[in-house]
Amino acid sequence: MTASLxxxxxxxxxxxTDEPVGLMLGHRRLAILDLSxxxxxxxxxxxxxxxxxxxGEIYNHxxxxxxxxxxxxxxxxxxxxxxxxxxxxxxxCLGLQETLKHCVGMFAIAxxxxxxxxxxxxxxxxxxxxxxxxxxxxxxxVQGDGYGEVESEPVSGRGPLLFGSELxxxxxxxxxxxxxxxxxxxxxxxxxxVTGEASIFKGVAKLPPGSLLTLSQADVQAGRLPVPVRxxxxxxxxxxxxxxxxxxxLEESISAVERALGQSVRQRMLADVPLxxxxxGGIDSSLVVALMQQETDHPVRTFSVGFDDVRYxxxxxxxxxxxxxxxxxxxxxxxxxxxxxxxxxxxxxxxxPFADSSQLPTALxxxxxxxxVTVALSGDGGDELFGGYNRHLWVPRIWSKLxxxxxxxxxxxxxxxxxxxxxxxxxxxxxxGRVLPxxxxxxxxxxxxxxLAAVLESSSEQELFYGVxxxxxxxxxxxxxxxxxRGQDDLFPVLEGFNSVExxxxxxxxxxxxxxxxxxxxxxxxxxxxxVRVPFLDPEVFATAWRIPTDIKLRGGTNKWVLRQVLYRYVxxxxxxxxxxxxxxxxxxxxxxxxxxxxxxxxxxxxxxxxPMLDAPAVRGLWEAHLRGRGHYAQQLWVVLQLLAWQRRWxxxxx
Numbered sequence: 001m002t003a004s005l006x007x008x009x010x011x012x013x014x015x016x017t018d019e020p021v022g023l024m025l026g027h028r029r030l031a032i033l034d035l036s037x038x039x040x041x042x043x044x045x046x047x048x049x050x051x052x053x054x055x056g057e058i059y060n061h062x063x064x065x066x067x068x069x070x071x072x073x074x075x076x077x078x079x080x081x082x083x084x085x086x087x088x089x090x091x092x093c094l095g096l097q098e099t100l101k102h103c104v105g106m107f108a109i110a111x112x113x114x115x116x117x118x119x120x121x122x123x124x125x126x127x128x129x130x131x132x133x134x135x136x137x138x139x140x141x142v143q144g145d146g147y148g149e150v151e152s153e154p155v156s157g158r159g160p161l162l163f164g165s166e167l168x169x170x171x172x173x174x175x176x177x178x179x180x181x182x183x184x185x186x187x188x189x190x191x192x193x194v195t196g197e198a199s200i201f202k203g204v205a206k207l208p209p210g211s212l213l214t215l216s217q218a219d220v221q222a223g224r225l226p227v228p229v230r231x232x233x234x235x236x237x238x239x240x241x242x243x244x245x246x247x248x249x250l251e252e253s254i255s256a257v258e259r260a261l262g263q264s265v266r267q268r269m270l271a272d273v274p275l276x277x278x279x280x281g282g283i284d285s286s287l288v289v290a291l292m293q294q295e296t297d298h299p300v301r302t303f304s305v306g307f308d309d310v311r312y313x314x315x316x317x318x319x320x321x322x323x324x325x326x327x328x329x330x331x332x333x334x335x336x337x338x339x340x341x342x343x344x345x346x347x348x349x350x351x352x353p354f355a356d357s358s359q360l361p362t363a364l365x366x367x368x369x370x371x372x373v374t375v376a377l378s379g380d381g382g383d384e385l386f387g388g389y390n391r392h393l394w395v396p397r398i399w400s401k402l403x404x405x406x407x408x409x410x411x412x413x414x415x416x417x418x419x420x421x422x423x424x425x426x427x428x429x430x431x432x433g434r435v436l437p438x439x440x441x442x443x444x445x446x447x448x449x450x451x452l453a454a455v456l457e458s459s460s461e462q463e464l465f466y467g468v469x470x471x472x473x474x475x476x477x478x479x480x481x482x483x484x485x486r487g488q489d490d491l492f493p494v495l496e497g498f499n500s501v502e503x504x505x506x507x508x509x510x511x512x513x514x515x516x517x518x519x520x521x522x523x524x525x526x527x528x529x530x531x532v533r534v535p536f537l538d539p540e541v542f543a544t545a546w547r548i549p550t551d552i553k554l555r556g557g558t559n560k561w562v563l564r565q566v567l568y569r570y571v572x573x574x575x576x577x578x579x580x581x582x583x584x585x586x587x588x589x590x591x592x593x594x595x596x597x598x599x600x601x602x603x604x605x606x607x608x609x610x611x612p613m614l615d616a617p618a619v620r621g622l623w624e625a626h627l628r629g630r631g632h633y634a635q636q637l638w639v640v641l642q643l644l645a646w647q648r649r650w651x652x653x654x655x
Contacts (some may be wrong), residue, residue: 002026004168008055008526016042016051021117021217025110027053030529032271032375033061038080042325043060045088046077052091055165056107056129057533058083059267064090064102095466096120096212100231104267104538108165108207120214121163125232126381126537127209127514130522133163135223136202141183155225157203161215166523168351170204171653178653179203182613185643186555189475191640192355195515197228200352201316202645209403210234211513234509238541239497241546247298250555253548254565257386257541258291260640261532261566265377278365278532279329281317283563283576284379284388286536290325292377292571296516299328300372305365308335312584320575333369339364339585340594346642348647349527355471355642357585357635363524370528380517380535384509385545387501388560389555391468396500398452399461410456417453422446422632447632461500466492469512472636479613479620501550589635592627599623599637602644611647612642 009028027041042053058064061083068089069076079085083105085184090099095222097112106128111120123131135157139548152499159177170176181203187195197205207213210232219225247253265288269275277289279302292300302322306315315331322329339360346354349363369376372450383389383576402410425446459520467473469492476482518534525532535541545553554560567576591599601607603623608616619640626633647654 001162001164001169001172002028004172005086007529007629008165012040016039016044018051018071018112018114019091023112023119025053026322029344030374030531032057032273032531033081034082034085035272036080037086039082041084043082045086045092046158047092049113050091051090051112051114052084053110054084054087055103055109055122058087058103058105058107058529059270059533060102060104060293061086062270064099087093093307095123097231100212104540106537108534110163113178118214118216120212121207122212122231123207123209125210125539126234126509126518126534128518128522128534128537130165130519131203131207132165132167132199133161133207133225134170134199134201134204135159136170137177138175138201140203141181142198142203142205153396154227155203156207158223158224161225167199167201167204167349168348171351171422171650176426176653180654184481186475187611188353188643189472189478189636189639190470190633191511192471192642193519194352194354195511195513214215222319232539233497234542235506236505237542238546241543242497242502244543246549247544247547248549248552250552250565251564252301253552254437256544256547257562258566258569260541260544261287261535262294262540263539264518264535266295266540268377268533268535269295271375274301274372275377276303276369276370276373277377278316278379279304279327280379281314281319281575282379283319283560283567284382284536285318286321286325286379286571286576287382287563287567289321289327290377290567291326291535293325296572299326302327302329302378303332303365303372304329305334305361305368307330307339307361307585308333309586312586317575317578321571324571324575329373330368332365334361335634336586336590336594340590343595344368344645345596347646350519350523350642350646351650353643353646354433354519354523355366355639356516357638359520359524362520362526363527366528366530366532369625370530374529375531375533377533377535379536380519380521380534381513382560383598384505384513384517385536385542386548386560386563387505387550387564389508390466390559392501392504392557393554393557395461395465395468395504399458399464402456402458402464404459407457407459410517410542414453414456417449417456421629422450422599425449437567450632462492462494462503465504465507469507471639473630478612478615478618478636478640482615499550505550518520587634587638588626591634591637596627599641602641602648607644607648610651611644614643 005028011029011031012029014027025042042051045050051472107124108124108129108131121131121133134155136159138157140156142155159175159356164170179201181202184194184198194200197208199206208228211228211230214230238284277292279285279289289300291303298548304315304318307313342360342363429445448557454473458464458467495503521532553562622633622637623629626637
């Protein structure tokens with residue numbers, strides 16, 4: 001099982017067994033803090049009560065050590081400098097839940113209490129580090145969205161209880177007999193990932209962010225586990241921050257964000273190995289790098305990826321920002337072929353179906369970066385906390401106008417918009433590009449208009465967001481059983497006390513960030529044994545962001561207004577102000593060109609028959625329409641193709 005995770009920890013391995021109980025803990029180590037054997041895991045507490053395996057980092061562990069020193073009468077005798085030892089000492093002195101409140105970090109933890117004979121699994125606040133658990137022969141449907149809005153159902157099954165950072169570790173166990181959880185496919189086809197608490201297998205779950213699960217032998221023997229308990233809630237933390245003194249003053253809000261983010265960056269630069277940062281040239285990564293450069297007297301190492309397709313290449317912007325900040329910058333000149341060569345490996349890299357196509361450039365830049373450093377900081381999380389997605393601006397604007405029109409009229413308008421192929425809209429935008437200002441030149445204009453047409457039928461602002469946030473608004477149309485299993489209220493519940501923008505930010509934090517962004521970054525980076533740290537995902541940064549009113553975050557119709565103002569203190573506006581591009585690849589052209597044979601093979605009758613839950617004629621119809629240019633279906637097809645590729649790779653793991 002640990003051998004399957006060697007990429008996550010190539011430096012050493014360790015095991016410990018409590019034979020009378022029938023427990024074994026295994027660990028693969030990526031040494032970051034204290035490279036000596038003093039940081040080896042599994043690690044035992046000095047008092048002898050606890051044994052731990054721990055993936056991640058506690059960024060403020062030196063402050064936690066100082067606290068323990070100050071409260072200990074005898075003083076603490078440390079064996080080394082690792083954060084694992086700090087974590088165990090704090091648990092011994094303060095208890096687990098109190099320790100978690102004081103720790104700032106990303107982590108997945110398994111803690112064995114030899115006195116109580118209980119195993120506790122713990123996941124960090126935001127879900128940066130993954131943690132799967134379940135039975136070798138799982139049964140029953142895992143319910144719950146992982147965030148407390150939908151009531152959870154206990155995990156059940158037979159055989160030994162297994163847990164690990166990736167599903168491939170569970171699948172490596174000799175008693176594993178996995179059964180595909182067909183109930184998750186609708187959400188997978190909608191969002192491009194297996195969302196919430198569920199996994200692709202029956203009786204196997206993801207521990208929700210900010211949660212812990214304490215298990216006894218009796219629980220395992222009964223084949224039914226208790227529901228996880230939340231030790232931190234993003235929703236509750238947001239409410240508490242909103243009830244605190246509001247940051248209404250513009251300068252005060254800008255300075256507060258700069259202080260909080262600067263402190264977070266400082267903590268995440270703690271490492272005993274080479275460290276650098278991803279730099280796309282966008283607002284979030286540029287700000288992280290600017291604050292990093294303030295913390296050191298030597299050039300920070302920065303990395304970006306460039307593509308041979310100029311429509312998707314941001315490397316020039318990154319190089320300009322790097323030159324201004326004085327970093328030691330490196331650009332990977334990636335060709336389309338490099339990305340295409342990576343496609344067949346995706347089911348191994350993401351051992352659960354996952355279909356955010358930006359996984360390709362993320363994996364490529366991780367490979368490049370790992371050749372030079374072991375730790376990299378990234379700008380992920382800034383969009384969700386400070387209003388960076390176009391939908392945060394567009395949904396309220398569009399709804400204010402749509403709500404004045406009868407639903408029947410909007411549906412008619414949608415039909416008109418969809419009557420023109422996306423490529424025709426793209427050609428029009430290309431022609432107008434010579435006369436339009438830069439902020440109005442939209443890439444994939446046709447795709448955006450077709451997406452708008454698809455959501456014109458929305459009956460509420462929440463439903464409008466629901467459509468915009470979906471890769472496929474009608475996923476059940478691709479399933480053999482076309483009856484929708486979930487409604488919008490299950491996926492995006494109405495929460496009292498939040499205005500529409502606040503609600504969207506919270507939903508993106510709880511859903512898109514956890515189920516897409518963090519999954520993408522963790523698997524892509526750890527496949528290359530690279531640790532990625534995310535300064536925006538810090539409890540103090542989170543609280544500061546939620547003290548700022550949304551009319552300041554989106555001031556003047558500008559997304560991430562506060563972050564822009566902080567960045568302007570370090571980088572000229574001219575280097576930053578441009579349309580948001582994102583980490584995209586030309587899926588349309590690839591699927592019609594160099595990936596066509598790969599796609600045709602996966603969409604063959606035999607391949608589709610292996611997943612009878614899919615409506616094969618509907619899938620083939622989507623493919624034929626895409627090839628003829630009769631619609632923009634690349635993203636929906638990518639989701640189906642990744643599911644079929646996963647099934648083919650992991651079919652032996654299915655019962």
